[in-house]
Amino acid sequence: MKRMTGFVLLLSFFLLGGFQADAEVEKSEERPKVELTDQQKKELDQLYLELLETKKSIINKYVEYGVLPKEKADKKLKWLDEHYQKIKEHGYIPMYHHKKHHDDEDNNDND
The missing domain is CATH 1.20.5 (Single alpha-helices involved in coiled-coils or other helix-helix interfaces)
Structure with missing residues (x-):
């Protein structure tokens, strides 16, 4: 015992x-209070745009190969554009929030 x-x-x-x-x-x-210089923002913007284009290319390939329906791809592409705009609005500083997207109409699908 x-x-x-x-x-x-x-x-x-x-x-x-x-x-x-x-x-x-x-x-x-x-979060630390950090202000990026215009040069740093410009460099990050270029990297984010490259990343955005790569992700869009991947999504478009999935549509081409029949892995992803066009409607779902359009939804993903729209989200990517919106996410890029939010990043840009926040001065390229990462946002630290951990909440799930409750507005997804198909929560069980792996987006």
Whole structure:
């Protein structure tokens, strides 16, 4: 019985310690206030545009190969354009929000 009690205590210690560590990590992940220079924004914009074009090319290939229906591809392409605009509006600083998209009409599909 002592062995079981010790095991439960040890397990509780690790579990509670893990929760405390997670809370500390969340506090330390506050976004730093960073302002990018115009040159840095220009470089990031160029990289994001290259990435955007590559992703669009991949989606279009999936349509061409019959892997993805045209309607779904159009939806993905629209989302990519909107996402690029948001990135641009936020000055190319990553946005740290972790919420799911509840407005997807087909949540069970892997978009």
